[in-house]
Amino acid sequence: MTMKSKMQKVLNLTIAAAIIFAVASCAGKKQKKEVFIPYPNWSEGIAMTHLAKAYLDQKGYDVEIKPIEPGPIYASLSKGDADVFVDAWLPNTHGEYWERFGDKIDHIGTAFGGGTTGLVVPSYVPIDSIPQLNEHVEEFGGEIIGIGSGAGIHKNTLKAIEEYGLEYKQVTSSGTAMVAALEGAINSNDWIVITGWKPHFKWARYDIKYLKDPKGVYPADELQILARKGFTEDFPKLTEFFGNFKLEEAKLYELMDDVKNANDPIDGAKVFLENNKEMVEGWFPAAE
Structure with missing residues (x-):
């Protein structure tokens, strides 16, 4: 092999390596x-x-x-x-x-x-605190409408039921189902208690309120x-x-x-x- 051909081979290898590096670099940037x-x-x-x-x-x-x-x-x-x-x-x-x-x-x-969480009722419901729920089990059907069991508010609501001795069960659903239940109750002027949180669009759409939580089961975030x-x-x-x-x-x-x-x-x-x-x-x- 002549010196010229050797140099050409080295040049070709250098160019090939540069192309491979450039492609790899672009791929890395794309991946990033x-x-x-x-x-x-x-x-x-x-x-x-x-x-x-x-x-x-x-x-x-x-x-x-x-x-x-x-x-x-x-x-x-x-x-x-x-x-x-x-x-x-x-x-x-x-x-x-x-x-x-x-x-x-x-x-x-x-x-x-x-960020806040707690138990929420329509504003026309004439109670203001969680301890009052046991005075109206029949009106609320003994149910707290909740969301998924993986949510922290689900766990805190189980704690609230225990801490306040509530004669209620938490109904596991989804955020969408919870809002649908709230809207249906409000349209019928029925009593309902849900697990709620801020921020959430329901506060802008409906006249609702938190029930006071004197034991601090639902802290701010x-x-x-x-x-x-x-x-x-x-x-x-x-x-x-x-x-x-x-x-x-x-x-x-x-x-x-x-x-x-x-x-x-x-x-x-x-x-x-x-x-x-x-x-x-x-x-x-x-x-x-």
């Missing part, structure tokens, strides 16, 4: 754009997650979202199988999950600071944003975005209402995004 955000099937979780997807899709990210029960969400984050969770009710409602998985998860933001370990290094811009991801109560209700009124949640999130683009754009770091 993929983000998985699970969410619980609750109105605020659905709304905030779809808003994040609607905006980040526009920024060139490939965002996968999926409804999952809270416990598995925390487990997935702790194992690195999920990237971000925008609806973590801490430190109380999801406290059990945080105790189990928190040392393997990072806190990167707070979406909403006024923040809606925190969590991420898997390593996310902040892999996605510094997204870490800043989620750190800035904050909604006041009125804006959160606007978002939830847009999502609720749309045929598809992502379409409702896009409506909100169009009407609040400057606010959401401000969450994302400016180009360097």
